[in-house]
Amino acid sequence: MLNYDLVVVGGGPAGMAAALKAKECGVEKIIILERAQTLGGILEQCIHTGFGLHYFGEELSGPEYADRFIVEVEKTDIDVKCDTMVLDISECNLVTAVNKIDGFLKIQAKAVVLAMGCRERPRGALEMAGTRASGIMTAGTAQKYVNLDGYMPGKKVVILGSGDIGLIMARRMTLEGAEVKVVCEIMPYSGGLTRNIVQCLDDFGIPLRLSTTVIETHGTQRLEGVTIAKVDDRLQPIPGTEEYIECDTLMLSVGLIPENELTKNVGIAIDRVTNGAVVDEMRQTDHQGIFACGNVLHVHDLVDYVTLESQLAGQGAAEYILGTAPKETVYVNTVTGNGVRYLVPQRVNVKNPNDVKLYFRVGRIFKNARVVLECDGKTISSKKKVKLAPGEMENVVIPADVLAAMDENSSITVRVEE
Amino acid sequence: MIYDVAIIGAGVIGALTARELSRYKLRTVLLEAENDVAMGASKANSGIVHAGFDAVPGTLKANFNVKGAAIMKEFCEELDVPYKNNGSLVVAFCEDEIKTLKELYERGIKNGVPDMELLDREQLLAIEPNIAEEACGALLAKSAGIVCPYELTIAAAENAVANGVELIRNCAVTGIDCSDGVFHLSTTQGEIVSSYVINAAGTHSDEIARMIGDDSVHIKVRSGEYFVLDKAVGNLVSHTVFQCPTELGKGVLVTPTVDGNLLIGPTAAETEDRDNTATTLDGLKAVKTLATKSCKLVSTRNAITSFCGLRAHDTSQDFVLGPSKINEKFINAAGIESPGLSSAPAIAKYLSYLVTNAFDDLEANESFNGKREGIFHFRNATDEERAAAIARNPAYGRIICRCETITEGEIVDAIRAPGGARDVDGVKRRTRAGMGRCQGGFCGSKVVEILARELGVEMNEITKFGKGSRILFDKTK
Numbered sequence: 082m083l084n085y086d087l088v089v090v091g092g093g094p095a096g097m098a099a100a101l102k103a104k105e106c107g108v109e110k111i112i113i114l115e116r117a118q119t120l121g122g123i124l125e126q127c128i129h130t131g132f133g134l135h136y137f138g139e140e141l142s143g144p145e146y147a148d149r150f151i152v153e154v155e156k157t158d159i160d161v162k163c164d165t166m167v168l169d170i171s172e173c174n175l176v177t178a179v180n181k182i183d184g185f186l187k188i189q190a191k192a193v194v195l196a197m198g199c200r201e202r203p204r205g206a207l208e209m210a211g212t213r214a215s216g217i218m219t220a221g222t223a224q225k226y227v228n229l230d231g232y233m234p235g236k237k238v239v240i241l242g243s244g245d246i247g248l249i250m251a252r253r254m255t256l257e258g259a260e261v262k263v264v265c266e267i268m269p270y271s272g273g274l275t276r277n278i279v280q281c282l283d284d285f286g287i288p289l290r291l292s293t294t295v296i297e298t299h300g301t302q303r304l305e306g307v308t309i310a311k312v313d314d315r316l317q318p319i320p321g322t323e324e325y326i327e328c329d330t331l332m333l334s335v336g337l338i339p340e341n342e343l344t345k346n347v348g349i350a351i352d353r354v355t356n357g358a359v360v361d362e363m364r365q366t367d368h369q370g371i372f373a374c375g376n377v378l379h380v381h382d383l384v385d386y387v388t389l390e391s392q393l394a395g396q397g398a399a400e401y402i403l404g405t406a407p408k409e410t411v412y413v414n415t416v417t418g419n420g421v422r423y424l425v426p427q428r429v430n431v432k433n434p435n436d437v438k439l440y441f442r443v444g445r446i447f448k449n450a451r452v453v454l455e456c457d458g459k460t461i462s463s464k465k466k467v468k469l470a471p472g473e474m475e476n477v478v479i480p481a482d483v484l485a486a487m488d489e490n491s492s493i494t495v496r497v498e499e
Numbered sequence: 500m501i502y503d504v505a506i507i508g509a510g511v512i513g514a515l516t517a518r519e520l521s522r523y524k525l526r527t528v529l530l531e532a533e534n535d536v537a538m539g540a541s542k543a544n545s546g547i548v549h550a551g552f553d554a555v556p557g558t559l560k561a562n563f564n565v566k567g568a569a570i571m572k573e574f575c576e577e578l579d580v581p582y583k584n585n586g587s588l589v590v591a592f593c594e595d596e597i598k599t600l601k602e603l604y605e606r607g608i609k610n611g612v613p614d615m616e617l618l619d620r621e622q623l624l625a626i627e628p629n630i631a632e633e634a635c636g637a638l639l640a641k642s643a644g645i646v647c648p649y650e651l652t653i654a655a656a657e658n659a660v661a662n663g664v665e666l667i668r669n670c671a672v673t674g675i676d677c678s679d680g681v682f683h684l685s686t687t688q689g690e691i692v693s694s695y696v697i698n699a700a701g702t703h704s705d706e707i708a709r710m711i712g713d714d715s716v717h718i719k720v721r722s723g724e725y726f727v728l729d730k731a732v733g734n735l736v737s738h739t740v741f742q743c744p745t746e747l748g749k750g751v752l753v754t755p756t757v758d759g760n761l762l763i764g765p766t767a768a769e770t771e772d773r774d775n776t777a778t779t780l781d782g783l784k785a786v787k788t789l790a791t792k793s794c795k796l797v798s799t800r801n802a803i804t805s806f807c808g809l810r811a812h813d814t815s816q817d818f819v820l821g822p823s824k825i826n827e828k829f830i831n832a833a834g835i836e837s838p839g840l841s842s843a844p845a846i847a848k849y850l851s852y853l854v855t856n857a858f859d860d861l862e863a864n865e866s867f868n869g870k871r872e873g874i875f876h877f878r879n880a881t882d883e884e885r886a887a888a889i890a891r892n893p894a895y896g897r898i899i900c901r902c903e904t905i906t907e908g909e910i911v912d913a914i915r916a917p918g919g920a921r922d923v924d925g926v927k928r929r930t931r932a933g934m935g936r937c938q939g940g941f942c943g944s945k946v947v948e949i950l951a952r953e954l955g956v957e958m959n960e961i962t963k964f965g966k967g968s969r970i971l972f973d974k975t976k
Contacts (some may be wrong), residue, residue, distance in 0.1 A: 116898065166898035177882075181893040187884045203938035205804035206729070212777040213806070215963035219940045226944055232959055232971040259976050296780060302967035318780075340901075374659050 082187040085160075086402050088115045088165050088176045090343065091196035092358040094384050095375025095391040097150040099194045102395030108402050112188065114178050115168050120154065121147035122198055123221070124384065126228045129249055131276070135385035146320070146384060156289055162186075162393055172346050174370055190365020191427050192370040192398040195344055195358070196391065199376040201246070202336040211298030214305070220246040220334040227253060232274040235330025239307050240264040241295045243271040245382070245472075248333025249446040252281035253331075260328055261287050267316055270446045272336075272472050274382055294318065295331065304329050337380045346373065354423040355379040362414065362429045362437045363397025364390065372398050379425050379440070382474045386440070405433045411489050418455070418496025422471070429479070437479045441495055443469045451498040455489050456483050469497060500667075501681060502526045503830050504854055505693035507707055509536035511648060511649065511843045512832050512850075513699035515574075518869070519851035521662035524862040528691060529656065529664055530684070532671035532703075534965020535925045536918065537652035539701040540839070542928065543776065543808030544723070545762065546750060547739055549838040550587060550640035552607030552615065553749060557940040559818040561610045563842035563849070568642060574844045575646060578654035579873035581757040587643035587739040588618075588627060591636045591791060600638045603744075607640065614641035615889050631734050631795050635838045645737060647757050649928045651814075653918075658871040660917035662864060667691075668921070669965060672700075675710040677826055682711075695854050696829045699964050700774040702811045704819075704833035708782065713823040716833045717814040720773050723765025724782035725808070728801040729936055733759040740793050745897035751789035753797055758931065763790035763797055765808065768895060776807045803936050810836040820846065822853065830854070874912035899949070900942040902935020914953045921954065923947060924964040947971070 086108050089096045092115030099110050119125065126141025136141055136150070154161065165180040174193055178186040201219040216235060224246065226234045233453070237261050240247045243266040251261045265280060269292050271278055282289050290309070296318050297308040311322035339357045349357040349366045358366040358380040364374045374394035375387045409432045415424040422444040429437050439454075447469040454461045454477045461483055469475060470475035477495055506513045506521055509531035517529045531538070548571045554560035556566070573587050575582035591597045600617060604785035607615050616639045623630060623637040669686055674685040675696070684691040698716075700707045705716040739754035745767075766782045766789075783805055790797045813819050813834025824828040830853055832846060840844075855861050875888055877895055889896040894908035913920045920926045926946050933939030933946065942971050947970060951958045959971035 092538055116901070164897060166901070166904075168904070179885070179896050179898065181889070181896040184893075184896055185882060185887040200937045201940045203936075203939055203940055205802055208780070208783065208799075209803075210778045210780045210783060212775075213964075215968040218943070222940055222943055227975055230944060230948070230958060230971075231975050231976055234971055236972060297777075299777075301774065302964075303969065342902075385762070438718070480799060 082189055084189050085112045086191045087111045087112045087194065087398055088174070088188055088190035089194045091115060091122065091198060091375070091377070092120040092123060092161065092163065093196060093198050094150065094387050095198070095358065095377070096122070096194065096196035097154055098388045098391035099172055099196060099372070099374055099395035099398065100159050101150065101153055101157070102392040103399040104159055106396055106399030106403070108399045109144055110376070112162065113154070114165045115161065115163045115242050116166045118164050120151045120161060120163065126225050127249070128228050129253070131171060132384050135383065136388050143269040158486065167343060170343055170371070191402045192372065194394050194398055195371065195373040195377055196375045197214060197340045197343065197377045199337040199339045199380055201333070201450060202338055204333060207335060209295055209298065212301055214298060214300040214303055214306030216330045217298060218330070218332060219331045220244070220250040223250055224253065225331050227257060233257060233259065235259060237262060237328040238330045238332060238333060239295065239328045240332045242266060242334035242336070243273050244334040244336065245273040245277050245288060247332060248277040248281040250274045250332055250334070251287050252285060255285050255287065256437060261264060263287070263309070264289045265295060266291050267312055270290070270470060278286055296323070298331060304331055307331055321370070337376065339380065340379045341377060344377070352423065352427055355425060359427045360425065362393070362426045362433055363400070364394035364426065365397050370401055376471070379423065382472065386474060407434070412485060413489070413491045413493055415439055416492060416494040417441070418494045420447060420497030421495050424495055429484070431484045431491065434481060434485060436481050437484060439479065439495060440474055440476045442474055443497060444469055446470050447499060448498055452477055453496050453498050454479065455494045455496070457486065463498070500526070500692070502528045502691065502693040503527070504695040504697060505530060505684060505691055506697040506699055507654070508699035508701055508704070509656055509666065510539050510541040510623065510699060510701050511537070511652045511655070511840055512835055512846055513849035514652045514659060515665045515696070515843050515943050516697060516832070516850045517659035518655045518662070519847045520854065520866050521659050521664050522864055523855055524864050527602065527664045528693065529659065529666045530670045530672060530686065530691065531666065531668045534668055534922055535920070536656040536666070537649040537928065538964070539651045540808055540810055541651040542647050544804050544837070545754065545765065545842070546645055546756060547754065548582070548589070548644040548646055548751070549841045550607065550615065550643040551610050551612045551841070552603045552638070552640060552743060554610065556606060556609040556839065559820055560838060560842070563818065563845045564838040565611050567842040567845035570844045571644065571841065573757070577869050578651065578658060579652045580646065580654045580872045582644055582646045583754065583757050584642070584644040585738055586641045587641060587741060589638040589743060590623070590630060590634045591743060592633050592792070593635065596633050597636050599743045600636060603638050604751060606968070612640060612642065615639065616641070627736055627738055627740065629794050630740065631793060637743060645739060645754060645841070647755050651818065653929055654871055654873065656918045657916055658869065661939070662867050663873070664919045670772065672707060672710070677711055677829070677943065682829070694828060696747070697850055697854070699832045699834060702809050704811060705829065708823065708831060708833065710780060711823065711825050711829050713825040713829065713831070715824060716819050716831060718834065719812045719814055721810045721812050721836070722768050722770045722782070723808050723810060724786055724805065725762060725764030725784070726762040726779050726786055726799055726802045726805045728763065728797070728799070729803050730759045732801045733761050735761055735794055735796055742793060751786060753790050753793045762917045766866065767840065770809070773809070776827070778805050778807045780851050782807070785913065804938060808924070812836045818846070820849065848867045874916065877906045899945050900932035900935060901929045902937050905932040905942070907949060910949050911953060914950060920960045922964050923967070923970065926950065969971065
């Protein structure tokens with residue numbers, strides 16, 4: 082059995098940022114366990130640019146953004162095991178993993194950072210009838226085929242879902258010579274970033290059909306076409322609006338699900354909206370010494386925010402390991418008010434001496450609205466927003482002095498005022 | 500070369516029969532039109548080993564069901580296929596249906612079904628607490644079980660091949676000539692000559708029979724749609740829960756699978772197209788509604804996939820089993836709809852008997868070994884077994900499918916096995932890679948890569964299930 086101060090599960094942007102921050106804070110023995118062959122996570126297949134605008138102030142590609150952190154990890158004495166899958170985390174932070182070289186690995190950790198990322202929602206989760214032809218895949222799988230394996234997964238493409246990966250792949254497939262016929266979105270608004278709609282669809286003349294979904298697939302061997310239809314307010318297909326579109330490929334970009342199987346096995350509480358763990362402001366779960374950050378905690382829009390969040394988790398883990406965390410804990414839950422779908426963190430230790438930033442997403446589109454933070458019934462801040470969209474993460478800060486005045490009976494609410 | 504026996508169709512009947520025949524010194528060939536075995540009804544059905552009370556006494560269905568169910572466990576043990584004797588319940592929701600239960604019970608007694616019991620509401624809820632509260636009684640059949648139908652077929656074909664049977668895939672039979680006393684089969688892979696033919700061609704078995712002028716088989720294809728739900732709800736019920744049977748079949752069931760998922764379905768609709776396994780919006784909706792009648796907690800929000808299977812129903816309402824009236828060396832095994840899977844071990848023994856009985860002084864195949872060792876399943880192994888496996892072959896230390904914890908070693912084993920996987924779906928059925936909640940989102944491309952490497956072809960030559968189902972086109976610019 083190996084002994085480490087900190088085990089980081091996942092070597093994507095979240096895991097690397099958490100490990101580096103913990104190292105910087107003085108943690109000695111750190112190991113990152115990564116299931117892919119290299120560090121970098123999903124960024125390795127995101128060869129488009131747009132990463133790092135907030136964090137580095139420059140526009141990088143996914144691999145470039147990842148590389149900045151890989152280089153930093155290599156400069157430290159942080160151990161890294163790639164091609165290594167974590168199978169289990171016990172209640173006493175005993176991590177079981179497996180790989181080709183070491184075989185079975187048992188690692189006793191003082192603290193664990195969960196940074197496993199997320200996966201794409203598959204076809205089965207959708208109400209879509211039809212055949213089992215080849216050519217139906219998630220946008221992320223298609224992205225891997227094109228960008229890493231160097232093969233075209235299709236020539237005539239329909240994309241269902243306007244999540245960011247779907248939008249990015251619409252552009253990518255077009256640039257590679259495929260014809261992207263349409264992007265359908267079941268909701269009346271896109272789930273992706275506005276900049277991606279402009280740069281990936283509008284710039285290439287690819288139509289985005291809102292309130293529209295794919296109801297049936299056709300073709301017995303390779304996909305030959307899909308039937309799309311408009312949906313009503315309850316998202317049910319409207320009879321008579323069906324339309325057949327010939328295509329050989331259907332890409333799905335219908336949502337991301339944090340990969341929390343390990344988390345659930347430990348017995349950590351999960352937020353039903355984010356599908357990630359319930360955490361405090363340092364991203365510590367309800368299981369002492371286990372932290373979570375990045376897309377395994379909640380699906381982020383920008384990797385820059387993943388980095389910032391993971392640094393908090395790394396710092397929190399370091400303070401836990403080194404015994405420098407605030408001695409006293411008084412938790413106050415954060416409450417979602419009007420229009421707010423979720424809040425991370427879900428609870429805040431008011432004995433924390435620093436400002437605390439709350440991240441959230443809205444449940445629908447708001448125009449000219451205000452984001453209001455209310456603590457103990459008093460409005461702390463009220464910020465005007467021209468537009469709030471579910472595709473973009475928002476945040477609001479609770480100042481340290483406000484926290485300092487709180488106790489266990491206090492309340493923290495974020496809401497949208499129209 | 501003249502084969503002694505040519506079996507048309509490598510479904511559960513064809514594969515198990517081939518294995519039975521491999522006990523003898525016979526030249527047996529197993530012909531399959533698709534790229535893999537178990538591509539018809541055998542890959543898409545409920546996976547139930549029925550106790551045997553449904554079929555009308557005296558029918559082939561009644562006879563073979565009870566016999567088949569009795570030896571299924573032994574077959575599964577020999578073939579290293581998971582089988583679970585979980586018992587079944589037919590649930591009544593009104594007084595009329597209570598009467599039906601009694602009829603089924605009586606019929607079961609006549610058919611020789613062991614260990615049945617009529618339960619009242621309290622007894623039912625005591626053993627199955629998640630059943631809808633409208634339930635008012637049930638017929639419990641303790642001998643019923645569950646098995647994975649395609650694993651059974653794959654295992655049987657693999658064992659048959661290991662014992663000397665030749666398996667030819669992508670080999671559709673297009674015509675049969677028997678004017679010179681032996682059968683000349685025209686196939687998409689050239690001519691095959693054989694002394695005996697077993698027609699186990701599923702939904703196409705009437706077409707095959709007509710090739711020798713036998714019009715005694717009349718197949719009406721019935722489709723059935725299902726949902727597979729996540730393992731998180733695999734324990735909602737422990738028995739296979741039926742509703743009372745209808746004209747078209749045994750109604751919608753809710754059952755755990757041997758792999759730990761929950762299966763709900765099927766619908767029953769007659770269809771003209773014998774190969775159309777497309778699901779329909781109406782069908783899926785019907786499954787959803789009907790399944791909740793048995794168990795309110797069943798929700799398709801937990802669905803990880805849906806599928807449609809085709810049953811080869813013969814208009815005689817019974818199996819068509821035995822030598823053709825046109826030519827006694829042509830043996831039909833047609834109309835094998837439910838309880839076909841349950842009956843399969845007994846049908847295979849019977850078909851084998853029909854053939855071997857016709858040969859004088861037939862010798863046993865002395866090297867026959869009916870014990871098949873399935874591929875190592877990392878997910879089911881103990882830590883010690885896992886460590887030993889990785890020491891033996893490091894590829895068992897590399898997880899390819901995260902959701903189901905399937906290693907590279909298992910995928911390679913599945914490809915290299917006798918009659919092994921040649922496409923992505925074949926790997927999936929043999930290993931479960933891609934059968935978990937992400938449905939191959941992460942591992943799909945890795946499986947394509949491993950298949951290409953093992954088969955010595957380019958990635959873009961790999962298909963999902965043979966023929967035109969390729970996954971990738973040309974290389975990028």
